[in-house]
Amino acid sequence: MPRFDRSEGNLLYKQVSDYVREKIYSREWGVNEPIPSEHELMDMLQLSRGTVQKGIQQLVDEGLLVKQRGRGTFVTQPVMTRPSSNRLLSFGESMSEQGIEYATKVVEHRVEQASRVCAENLGIQPGDEHLYLVRVRYVHDLPVMLIESHLSLSACPGLDRADLEHEVLFAAVERLGGRSVGRSEVSYSARAIGRMRGDWLCCDEHSPVLVMDQLVFLEDGAPIEWGSVWMPANRCIISSETRRA
Numbered sequence: 721m722p723r724f725d726r727s728e729g730n731l732l733y734k735q736v737s738d739y740v741r742e743k744i745y746s747r748e749w750g751v752n753e754p755i756p757s758e759h760e761l762m763d764m765l766q767l768s769r770g771t772v773q774k775g776i777q778q779l780v781d782e783g784l785l786v787k788q789r790g791r792g793t794f795v796t797q798p799v800m801t802r803p804s805s806n807r808l809l810s811f812g813e814s815m816s817e818q819g820i821e822y823a824t825k826v827v828e829h830r831v832e833q834a835s836r837v838c839a840e841n842l843g844i845q846p847g848d849e850h851l852y853l854v855r856v857r858y859v860h861d862l863p864v865m866l867i868e869s870h871l872s873l874s875a876c877p878g879l880d881r882a883d884l885e886h887e888v889l890f891a892a893v894e895r896l897g898g899r900s901v902g903r904s905e906v907s908y909s910a911r912a913i914g915r916m917r918g919d920w921l922c923c924d925e926h927s928p929v930l931v932m933d934q935l936v937f938l939e940d941g942a943p944i945e946w947g948s949v950w951m952p953a954n955r956c957i958i959s960s961e962t963r964r965a
Contacts (some may be wrong), residue, residue, distance in 0.1 A: 722765065732767060736775025739765070744784055744795055754792040755785065781924040783954035796954045820859060824885050827920055828854035831873070831880055841935055841946035842872045849873055851880045853889075856920055863921045864955045869947035876944060893944055902939035908932055910953075917950055928953040 724735045743749040761772045779785045832852045839846045851871040856863050876897035890901045915925040936945040
């Protein structure tokens with residue numbers, strides 16, 4: 721039986737969360753498998769039902785577990801995989817290539833004046849107009865990613881009038897701008913989602929997310945998109961294949 725620190729200031733429900741989380745991270749309890757029931761955990765850990773429930777609920781809020789009525793509590797399975805390669809594909813193109821059916825909802829769409837930092841990244845002047853666009857991608861009605869973009873209207877006039885719920889962004893850029901998308905600069909980091917983006921992705925504000933910050937250029941080197949993609953840790957994974965030379 722695991723040992724729990726019952727001294728003052730050490731919250732037992734958090735220790736329950738740590739115990740179950742470690743079972744998941746060590747893969748002792750696998751994806752799509754049910755974890756022990758509340759009563760089994762109470763007997764196993766010698767703790768009250770309220771403590772066990774609160775510890776489990778924390779992991780549900782984090783997205784590591786999901787409760788299914790009448791079946792139990794299960795370790796979650798990521799909804800989609802994002803392959804990592806040297807090919808520059810939009811997320812919509814990547815999902816289509818994998819045969820994943822998805823829907824897109826535009827939650828923010830407005831023409832704004834560029835801040836100094838935004839202007840530097842888009843190669844425009846501070847105060848110039850650009851398109852601020854936020855889209856949520858859904859798979860099986862579950863939000864799997866939030867795409868937040870600052871887009872150059874000087875590089876692609878008319879982009880603010882495109883139907884970006886039904887047309888892939890890169891396709892719209894190439895159709896309206898007359899130039900192909902060329903390359904991107906990408907960095908990854910782990911963050912907590914925060915309240916506003918958590919609301920868009922139906923996550924607790926403290927949920928872990930993988931964030932991809934990117935700057936996308938057209939074929940002639942002109943910046944077109946500066947933004948971030950927010951992916952809940954339990955719903956998306958990045959995969960890659962490498963070969964030894």
